[in-house]
Amino acid sequence: MRRFPVHGRGATCRDVFAFTVRLWNRQPARLAIIMTAMLASTLADVLMPLYSGRLIDAVSRAANAAAPASDSAVAAFSVPIALALGGIAMRHVAFIGLSDLVLKMISDVATEAFHHVQRFSTDWHANSFAGSTVRKITRGMWALDLLNSTILVTLLPSFVILIGSTVLLGWHWPVMGVIFACGSLVYLAFSISLSLGYVAPAASLANRWDTRLSGALADAVSCNAVVKGFGAEVREDERLANIMTKWRHRARRSWVRGTIIGSTQGVTLVALRVAVVGYAL
Known part of the structure; x- marks a missing residue:
């Protein structure tokens, strides 16, 4: 399988991220609310195992003492519930804010893209597929939705959980924390x-x-009158079939590579777990 060159790929990612940051700067308050809510929700998830362990310890002590649940057991029971409810509330706030943030960004991008395209030269419009231009704009609009969800809902909480879990693990078991951090x-x-x-x-x-x-x-559909005028329906069918075949092969290669990297990441995670559990044993 041929491997594509990677020259300029990092620069492209930096350009996309810089463009996204410029759009974020138009809504700083809303972005701050989303990030704060997601961080609070993630912090609740990080603290949940710690207080769940304390709950188990409190219940064990109460069972060994053969006495009714003590105040410490009730408190240990209340904290995980409060963390769970607080995490749900914060995620709700974050997702509502994210919806407003993304819709405003998509609207701005679509409006500005249309503004620029409208002012391109007549020669450019005559030599460009209108359908391709529309597809680029709409794909970019919905890519912003996915990008924001990935960064603010997936990567940010995952990064916080990773850091928080590493710190908690290193606090209770320093060597294990180092192994987890390196992995x-x-x-x-x-x-x-x-x-x-x-x-x-x-x-x-x-x-x-x-x-x-x-x-x-x-363009074939919008210019159907011209196609019919020249009796070129069969030619257009063949041309579209050829493009469809090439698109299918390229899309399959992209999707298969995504599946391969997902499976590879899964294997890497298993290896990390084996290293952590193996050291613990």
């Missing part, structure tokens, strides 16, 4: 390198063919 760094470096050097190039190529497919389909 996490290896996992992150491995995942990022595979994503940028293996999956992203294939996904970029698949997106280009998706744009071509959308352009060919939209």
Whole structure:
């Protein structure tokens, strides 16, 4: 399987992230609320195992004493419930804020893109597929939705949980904390390198063919009167079938590579767990 060159891939990711940050800067208060709520919810998840362990200890002491539940057991029981409810409430606030944030960003991007496209030269419009242009704009709009969800809902809490779990583990068991931290760094470096050097190039190529497919389909339908005037229906069918075949191959390669990296990450996680549990044993 041929491997695509990775030159410029990091720069592209930096450009996308810088563009996203510029859009975030238009809504600083809303972004701060989302991040604060997600961090609070994640902190509740990090503290849950600690207080669950204290609850088990309190229940064990009460059972050994053959006495009714003590105040410490009731308190240990109340804290996990409060953490769970607080985490749910904070996630609710974060998702409501994220909906407003993303909708405003998508609206701004679509409006500004339309503003720029409208002012391109007539020669550019005459030599560009209208369907491809529309597809690029709409794909970029919904990519912003996925990007914000990935960063604010997935990566940010995961990073906080990783740091928090490492600190808690290192606090109670320093050597285990070091092993966990080193394994996490290896996992992150491995995942990022595979994503940028293996999956992203294939996904970029698949997106280009998706744009071509959308352009060919939209323009053939919008210019159907011309196609019929020249009796070119069969030719258009063959042209679209050829583009569809190439798009299918490119898309499958992108999806398969995504599946491969997911499975590889799973194996890496298993290896990390084996290292942690093996040391504990």
